[in-house]
Amino acid sequence: MAVSPTFTCVCGVQKKTSNHWILAKVTSRGITFMPWDWDLALSNDIITLCGEGCASALLSRSLGDWKRPAVSTTEPTPIRGEERELAVA
Ligand SMILES: [Zn+2]
Numbered sequence: 001m002a003v004s005p006t007f008t009c010v011c012g013v014q015k016k017t018s019n020h021w022i023l024a025k026v027t028s029r030g031i032t033f034m035p036w037d038w039d040l041a042l043s044n045d046i047i048t049l050c051g052e053g054c055a056s057a058l059l060s061r062s063l064g065d066w067k068r069p070a071v072s073t074t075e076p077t078p079i080r081g082e083e084r085e086l087a088v089a
Pocket residue numbers: 009010011012013049050051054
């Protein structure tokens with residue numbers, strides 16, 4: 001039998017045969033998630049993830065990166081309308 005390569009998630013967990021791992025690819029245009037594929041997983045630009053938790057962590061990290069260039073210090077303050085009570089005679 002061939003020696004299978006070891007895959008490690010960003011969180012440090014090592015892949016075992018029973019795990020349902022996910023693949024992710026981060027490009028300049030965005031992020032893509034894919035079901036596990038041995039051939040794809042061997043690619044250098046593929047991120048191996050141990051599960052949904054790490055996938056969503058990677059996604060929110062990417063979303064944070066996308067926001068960064070457009071960040072402005074002045075956030076619009078929500079205008080709060082005050083309700084007026086009608087005096088009933
Ligand atoms: Zn993980």
